[in-house]
Amino acid sequence: MSDSKPYVELPILDISQPFQPSSLSLLSKACKKWGFFHIINHGISKDLCSRLYSLSKELFSLPSDTKLKLGPLSSIKSYTPHFIASPFFESLRVDGPNFYFSAKCSEDILFDKQNSKFSETLQEYCSKMADLSEKIIKLVLMSLGDGLDKLFYDSEFNKCHGYLRINSYSAPEQSFEDQVEGLGMHTDMSCITVLYQDEIGGLQVRSHDGKWIDINPSEGTLVVNIGDMLQAWSNDKLRSSEHRVVLKQHVNRFSFAFFWCFEDEKVILAPDEVVGEENKRVYNSFVCLDYLKFRENNQIGKFEKVGFTVRDFAGTKSQL
Numbered sequence: 001m002s003d004s005k006p007y008v009e010l011p012i013l014d015i016s017q018p019f020q021p022s023s024l025s026l027l028s029k030a031c032k033k034w035g036f037f038h039i040i041n042h043g044i045s046k047d048l049c050s051r052l053y054s055l056s057k058e059l060f061s062l063p064s065d066t067k068l069k070l071g072p073l074s075s076i077k078s079y080t081p082h083f084i085a086s087p088f089f090e091s092l093r094v095d096g097p098n099f100y101f102s103a104k105c106s107e108d109i110l111f112d113k114q115n116s117k118f119s120e121t122l123q124e125y126c127s128k129m130a131d132l133s134e135k136i137i138k139l140v141l142m143s144l145g146d147g148l149d150k151l152f153y154d155s156e157f158n159k160c161h162g163y164l165r166i167n168s169y170s171a172p173e174q175s176f177e178d179q180v181e182g183l184g185m186h187t188d189m190s191c192i193t194v195l196y197q198d199e200i201g202g203l204q205v206r207s208h209d210g211k212w213i214d215i216n217p218s219e220g221t222l223v224v225n226i227g228d229m230l231q232a233w234s235n236d237k238l239r240s241s242e243h244r245v246v247l248k249q250h251v252n253r254f255s256f257a258f259f260w261c262f263e264d265e266k267v268i269l270a271p272d273e274v275v276g277e278e279n280k281r282v283y284n285s286f287v288c289l290d291y292l293k294f295r296e297n298n299q300i301g302k303f304e305k306v307g308f309t310v311r312d313f314a315g316t317k318s319q320l
Protein backbone atom coordinates (compact mmCIF):
# COMPACT_ATOMS: atom_id res chain seq x y z
CA MET A 1 0.00 0.00 0.00
CA SER A 2 1.38 3.41 -0.92
CA ASP A 3 2.30 6.00 1.68
CA SER A 4 0.72 8.82 -0.26
CA LYS A 5 -2.77 8.01 0.93
CA PRO A 6 -4.68 10.84 2.54
CA TYR A 7 -4.81 10.45 6.25
CA VAL A 8 -8.06 10.33 8.14
CA GLU A 9 -8.44 10.70 11.84
CA LEU A 10 -11.63 9.01 12.96
CA PRO A 11 -12.87 9.73 16.48
CA ILE A 12 -12.10 7.12 19.12
CA LEU A 13 -14.93 7.10 21.62
CA ASP A 14 -14.44 5.77 25.11
CA ILE A 15 -17.89 4.41 25.61
CA SER A 16 -17.43 3.65 29.28
CA GLN A 17 -17.44 7.39 30.00
CA PRO A 18 -20.29 9.91 29.97
CA PHE A 19 -20.25 11.82 26.70
CA GLN A 20 -19.08 15.37 26.51
CA PRO A 21 -20.71 17.71 23.98
CA SER A 22 -17.34 17.97 22.23
CA SER A 23 -17.13 14.22 21.63
CA LEU A 24 -20.70 14.12 20.38
CA SER A 25 -19.92 16.84 17.91
CA LEU A 26 -16.84 14.95 16.66
CA LEU A 27 -19.00 11.86 16.36
CA SER A 28 -21.66 13.63 14.36
CA LYS A 29 -19.06 15.03 11.95
CA ALA A 30 -17.45 11.62 11.50
CA CYS A 31 -20.83 9.95 10.92
CA LYS A 32 -21.74 12.50 8.30
CA LYS A 33 -18.42 12.51 6.50
CA TRP A 34 -17.15 8.94 6.86
CA GLY A 35 -19.88 6.87 8.47
CA PHE A 36 -17.08 5.21 10.47
CA PHE A 37 -15.66 5.67 13.96
CA HIS A 38 -13.78 3.67 16.60
CA ILE A 39 -14.78 2.67 20.11
CA ILE A 40 -12.68 1.65 23.11
CA ASN A 41 -13.53 0.35 26.60
CA HIS A 42 -16.49 -1.42 25.06
CA GLY A 43 -16.52 -4.35 27.47
CA ILE A 44 -15.57 -7.04 24.91
CA SER A 45 -12.49 -8.57 26.47
CA LYS A 46 -9.33 -9.54 24.66
CA ASP A 47 -9.81 -13.03 26.01
CA LEU A 48 -13.28 -13.36 24.46
CA CYS A 49 -11.98 -12.14 21.09
CA SER A 50 -9.07 -14.61 21.19
CA ARG A 51 -11.39 -17.47 22.07
CA LEU A 52 -13.66 -16.62 19.16
CA TYR A 53 -10.63 -16.21 16.92
CA SER A 54 -9.33 -19.71 17.77
CA LEU A 55 -12.75 -21.27 17.21
CA SER A 56 -13.04 -19.48 13.87
CA LYS A 57 -9.68 -20.84 12.80
CA GLU A 58 -10.76 -24.33 13.75
CA LEU A 59 -14.06 -23.92 11.95
CA PHE A 60 -12.73 -22.65 8.64
CA SER A 61 -9.97 -25.26 8.53
CA LEU A 62 -12.61 -28.01 8.37
CA PRO A 63 -12.91 -29.79 5.00
CA SER A 64 -15.02 -28.00 2.39
CA ASP A 65 -17.50 -30.87 2.28
CA THR A 66 -18.24 -30.45 5.95
CA LYS A 67 -18.69 -26.67 5.69
CA LEU A 68 -20.90 -27.06 2.64
CA LYS A 69 -23.39 -28.99 4.77
CA LEU A 70 -24.28 -25.54 6.14
CA GLY A 71 -25.00 -23.91 2.83
CA PRO A 72 -25.59 -22.33 0.50
CA LEU A 73 -27.64 -25.26 -0.84
CA SER A 74 -28.60 -26.80 2.50
CA SER A 75 -31.61 -25.79 4.57
CA ILE A 76 -29.50 -24.05 7.22
CA LYS A 77 -27.67 -21.61 4.91
CA SER A 78 -25.36 -20.23 7.56
CA TYR A 79 -22.22 -20.78 5.47
CA THR A 80 -21.12 -18.77 2.44
CA PRO A 81 -18.38 -20.60 0.56
CA HIS A 82 -15.53 -19.21 -1.51
CA PHE A 83 -16.36 -17.65 -4.90
CA ILE A 84 -19.67 -16.09 -3.90
CA ALA A 85 -18.34 -12.80 -2.57
CA SER A 86 -14.78 -13.43 -3.82
CA PRO A 87 -12.42 -16.38 -4.34
CA PHE A 88 -10.75 -15.51 -1.04
CA PHE A 89 -13.79 -15.01 1.16
CA GLU A 90 -15.95 -17.43 3.15
CA SER A 91 -18.16 -16.76 6.12
CA LEU A 92 -20.43 -18.21 8.77
CA ARG A 93 -23.53 -16.46 10.04
CA VAL A 94 -25.02 -16.68 13.53
CA ASP A 95 -28.49 -15.21 13.97
CA GLY A 96 -30.16 -13.62 16.95
CA PRO A 97 -32.10 -13.32 19.09
CA ASN A 98 -31.21 -16.85 20.23
CA PHE A 99 -27.55 -16.85 19.22
CA TYR A 100 -26.87 -20.02 21.17
CA PHE A 101 -29.49 -21.94 19.23
CA SER A 102 -28.29 -20.61 15.89
CA ALA A 103 -24.66 -21.45 16.64
CA LYS A 104 -25.63 -24.86 18.01
CA CYS A 105 -27.43 -25.77 14.76
CA SER A 106 -24.18 -25.13 12.88
CA GLU A 107 -22.02 -26.74 15.56
CA ASP A 108 -24.00 -29.99 15.53
CA ILE A 109 -23.37 -30.37 11.83
CA LEU A 110 -19.77 -29.18 11.76
CA PHE A 111 -18.17 -30.99 14.62
CA ASP A 112 -18.28 -34.74 15.15
CA LYS A 113 -17.76 -34.47 18.84
CA GLN A 114 -19.76 -31.97 20.79
CA ASN A 115 -17.92 -28.68 20.88
CA SER A 116 -20.16 -26.72 23.20
CA LYS A 117 -17.44 -24.09 23.57
CA PHE A 118 -18.41 -23.00 20.07
CA SER A 119 -22.06 -22.13 20.81
CA GLU A 120 -21.29 -20.84 24.29
CA THR A 121 -18.61 -18.48 23.06
CA LEU A 122 -20.79 -17.24 20.22
CA GLN A 123 -23.66 -16.68 22.63
CA GLU A 124 -21.37 -14.69 24.91
CA TYR A 125 -19.89 -12.60 22.11
CA CYS A 126 -23.17 -11.89 20.32
CA SER A 127 -25.21 -11.02 23.39
CA LYS A 128 -22.50 -8.55 24.42
CA MET A 129 -22.53 -7.15 20.89
CA ALA A 130 -26.31 -6.73 21.04
CA ASP A 131 -26.03 -4.70 24.28
CA LEU A 132 -23.21 -2.70 22.80
CA SER A 133 -25.17 -1.99 19.63
CA GLU A 134 -28.07 -0.56 21.64
CA LYS A 135 -25.66 1.70 23.46
CA ILE A 136 -24.07 2.84 20.21
CA ILE A 137 -27.41 3.57 18.54
CA LYS A 138 -28.35 5.81 21.50
CA LEU A 139 -25.05 7.57 21.19
CA VAL A 140 -25.41 8.13 17.46
CA LEU A 141 -28.93 9.49 17.97
CA MET A 142 -27.59 11.81 20.67
CA SER A 143 -25.00 13.09 18.23
CA LEU A 144 -27.83 14.20 15.93
CA GLY A 145 -28.87 16.65 18.68
CA ASP A 146 -32.27 18.02 19.69
CA GLY A 147 -32.96 15.16 22.11
CA LEU A 148 -33.63 12.80 19.20
CA ASP A 149 -32.42 9.87 21.27
CA LYS A 150 -35.14 10.48 23.86
CA LEU A 151 -37.76 11.10 21.19
CA PHE A 152 -37.08 8.12 18.99
CA TYR A 153 -35.01 5.43 20.64
CA ASP A 154 -37.91 3.61 22.31
CA SER A 155 -40.40 4.04 19.53
CA GLU A 156 -38.19 3.31 16.54
CA PHE A 157 -35.26 1.17 17.64
CA ASN A 158 -36.72 -1.14 20.27
CA LYS A 159 -37.27 -4.09 17.92
CA CYS A 160 -33.83 -4.15 16.35
CA HIS A 161 -32.12 -7.52 16.02
CA GLY A 162 -28.58 -8.61 15.32
CA TYR A 163 -26.58 -11.22 13.52
CA LEU A 164 -22.90 -12.01 13.40
CA ARG A 165 -20.88 -12.89 10.36
CA ILE A 166 -17.51 -14.47 10.94
CA ASN A 167 -15.46 -13.60 7.88
CA SER A 168 -12.45 -15.64 6.86
CA TYR A 169 -10.12 -14.38 4.14
CA SER A 170 -7.63 -16.78 2.65
CA ALA A 171 -4.26 -15.62 1.43
CA PRO A 172 -3.67 -14.85 -2.22
CA GLU A 173 -0.65 -16.92 -3.20
CA GLN A 174 0.34 -15.21 -6.42
CA SER A 175 1.34 -11.61 -6.52
CA PHE A 176 -1.06 -9.33 -8.34
CA GLU A 177 -0.35 -5.95 -9.80
CA ASP A 178 -3.50 -4.44 -8.41
CA GLN A 179 -4.93 -4.70 -4.94
CA VAL A 180 -6.65 -8.04 -4.38
CA GLU A 181 -10.10 -7.59 -2.95
CA GLY A 182 -11.18 -10.11 -0.33
CA LEU A 183 -14.52 -8.36 -0.16
CA GLY A 184 -15.45 -5.91 -2.88
CA MET A 185 -16.88 -2.45 -2.46
CA HIS A 186 -20.25 -2.51 -0.70
CA THR A 187 -22.39 -0.77 1.86
CA ASP A 188 -23.82 -2.61 4.86
CA MET A 189 -27.59 -2.96 4.99
CA SER A 190 -27.72 -2.67 8.79
CA CYS A 191 -28.44 0.29 11.06
CA ILE A 192 -24.92 -0.07 12.41
CA THR A 193 -22.17 -2.68 12.13
CA VAL A 194 -19.70 -3.33 14.94
CA LEU A 195 -16.54 -4.88 13.60
CA TYR A 196 -13.62 -6.67 15.17
CA GLN A 197 -10.76 -7.02 12.73
CA ASP A 198 -7.58 -8.91 13.53
CA GLU A 199 -4.17 -7.23 13.41
CA ILE A 200 -3.62 -7.79 9.66
CA GLY A 201 -5.55 -4.76 8.40
CA GLY A 202 -6.98 -4.30 4.92
CA LEU A 203 -10.32 -2.65 5.66
CA GLN A 204 -10.76 0.50 3.59
CA VAL A 205 -13.46 3.16 3.42
CA ARG A 206 -14.22 5.15 0.28
CA SER A 207 -14.12 8.91 0.63
CA HIS A 208 -16.63 11.28 -1.00
CA ASP A 209 -14.16 11.82 -3.82
CA GLY A 210 -13.66 8.12 -4.41
CA LYS A 211 -10.30 7.54 -2.67
CA TRP A 212 -9.71 4.41 -0.63
CA ILE A 213 -8.60 5.14 2.93
CA ASP A 214 -7.22 2.50 5.31
CA ILE A 215 -9.00 1.81 8.58
CA ASN A 216 -6.12 0.38 10.53
CA PRO A 217 -6.62 -2.14 13.30
CA SER A 218 -5.65 -1.21 16.82
CA GLU A 219 -5.77 -3.57 19.77
CA GLY A 220 -8.77 -3.12 22.02
CA THR A 221 -10.51 -0.96 19.43
CA LEU A 222 -13.66 -1.89 17.55
CA VAL A 223 -14.77 -0.25 14.33
CA VAL A 224 -18.35 0.98 14.03
CA ASN A 225 -19.95 1.91 10.75
CA ILE A 226 -23.32 3.28 9.78
CA GLY A 227 -25.41 1.09 7.48
CA ASP A 228 -28.05 1.82 4.85
CA MET A 229 -31.02 1.55 7.20
CA LEU A 230 -29.75 4.36 9.38
CA GLN A 231 -28.66 6.44 6.42
CA ALA A 232 -32.23 6.33 5.09
CA TRP A 233 -33.82 6.84 8.53
CA SER A 234 -31.58 9.87 9.18
CA ASN A 235 -32.27 11.42 5.77
CA ASP A 236 -28.53 11.24 4.95
CA LYS A 237 -27.40 12.93 8.17
CA LEU A 238 -25.55 9.68 8.83
CA ARG A 239 -23.58 8.16 5.99
CA SER A 240 -23.44 4.52 5.01
CA SER A 241 -20.05 4.50 3.32
CA GLU A 242 -18.78 2.15 0.72
CA HIS A 243 -16.01 -0.01 2.04
CA ARG A 244 -14.00 -3.06 1.03
CA VAL A 245 -11.25 -5.38 2.23
CA VAL A 246 -7.94 -5.71 0.41
CA LEU A 247 -5.62 -8.63 1.05
CA LYS A 248 -1.93 -9.08 1.56
CA GLN A 249 -0.06 -11.84 -0.17
CA HIS A 250 0.36 -15.04 1.91
CA VAL A 251 -1.64 -13.69 4.84
CA ASN A 252 -4.95 -15.00 6.14
CA ARG A 253 -7.30 -12.66 7.88
CA PHE A 254 -10.38 -12.90 10.12
CA SER A 255 -13.01 -10.41 11.06
CA PHE A 256 -16.25 -10.57 13.05
CA ALA A 257 -18.95 -8.27 11.74
CA PHE A 258 -22.00 -7.80 13.95
CA PHE A 259 -24.93 -6.26 12.09
CA TRP A 260 -27.63 -4.50 14.11
CA CYS A 261 -30.76 -4.06 12.02
CA PHE A 262 -34.33 -2.84 12.10
CA GLU A 263 -36.92 -5.61 12.18
CA ASP A 264 -37.90 -6.93 8.72
CA GLU A 265 -41.40 -5.46 8.77
CA LYS A 266 -40.29 -1.98 9.82
CA VAL A 267 -41.31 0.83 7.53
CA ILE A 268 -38.40 3.26 7.29
CA LEU A 269 -39.38 6.89 6.95
CA ALA A 270 -37.20 9.68 8.30
CA PRO A 271 -39.18 11.48 11.05
CA ASP A 272 -39.97 15.19 10.48
CA GLU A 273 -37.76 16.12 13.43
CA VAL A 274 -34.81 14.40 11.79
CA VAL A 275 -35.45 15.84 8.34
CA GLY A 276 -35.75 19.40 9.69
CA GLU A 277 -37.92 22.16 8.29
CA GLU A 278 -35.55 23.38 5.65
CA ASN A 279 -34.81 20.03 4.10
CA LYS A 280 -36.60 17.64 1.82
CA ARG A 281 -36.97 13.96 2.50
CA VAL A 282 -34.44 12.16 0.32
CA TYR A 283 -35.90 8.67 0.61
CA ASN A 284 -39.39 7.37 0.04
CA SER A 285 -40.68 5.17 2.81
CA PHE A 286 -39.93 1.50 2.38
CA VAL A 287 -40.23 -1.81 4.21
CA CYS A 288 -36.90 -3.16 5.41
CA LEU A 289 -37.41 -6.68 4.12
CA ASP A 290 -38.16 -5.35 0.64
CA TYR A 291 -34.80 -3.64 0.58
CA LEU A 292 -33.00 -6.76 1.81
CA LYS A 293 -34.67 -8.75 -0.97
CA PHE A 294 -33.79 -6.11 -3.52
CA ARG A 295 -30.12 -6.45 -2.58
CA GLU A 296 -30.27 -10.24 -2.48
CA ASN A 297 -31.98 -10.61 -5.83
CA ASN A 298 -30.03 -8.04 -7.66
CA GLN A 299 -27.29 -9.58 -9.72
CA ILE A 300 -25.02 -6.57 -9.38
CA GLY A 301 -25.65 -6.01 -5.70
CA LYS A 302 -25.58 -9.70 -4.89
CA PHE A 303 -23.95 -10.64 -1.64
CA GLU A 304 -21.60 -7.85 -0.73
CA LYS A 305 -20.39 -6.94 -4.19
CA VAL A 306 -20.40 -3.56 -5.83
CA GLY A 307 -23.92 -2.72 -6.63
CA PHE A 308 -27.10 -0.95 -5.87
CA THR A 309 -27.73 0.59 -2.50
CA VAL A 310 -30.61 2.10 -0.61
CA ARG A 311 -30.34 5.24 -2.71
CA ASP A 312 -31.09 3.27 -5.87
CA PHE A 313 -33.91 1.49 -4.09
CA ALA A 314 -35.73 4.28 -2.27
CA GLY A 315 -34.06 7.58 -3.16
CA THR A 316 -36.52 10.31 -4.11
CA LYS A 317 -36.33 11.53 -7.68
CA SER A 318 -34.66 14.83 -6.79
CA GLN A 319 -31.72 12.88 -5.46
CA LEU A 320 -31.21 10.44 -8.33
Ligand SMILES: O=C(O)CCC(=O)C(=O)O
Pocket residue numbers: 165167183188195197203243244245254255257304
Ligand atom coordinates in the same frame (compact mmCIF):
# COMPACT_ATOMS: atom_id res chain seq x y z
O1 LIG B 1 -13.62 -7.86 7.16
C1 LIG B 1 -13.78 -6.67 7.35
O2 LIG B 1 -12.94 -5.96 7.90
C2 LIG B 1 -15.03 -5.98 6.89
C3 LIG B 1 -16.16 -6.92 6.63
C4 LIG B 1 -17.35 -6.25 6.06
O3 LIG B 1 -17.31 -5.17 5.55
C5 LIG B 1 -18.64 -6.96 6.14
O4 LIG B 1 -18.68 -8.10 6.62
O5 LIG B 1 -19.65 -6.35 5.72
Ligand SMILES: [Fe+2]
Pocket residue numbers: 186187188193243
Ligand atom coordinates in the same frame (compact mmCIF):
# COMPACT_ATOMS: atom_id res chain seq x y z
FE1 LIG C 1 -19.29 -4.36 5.33
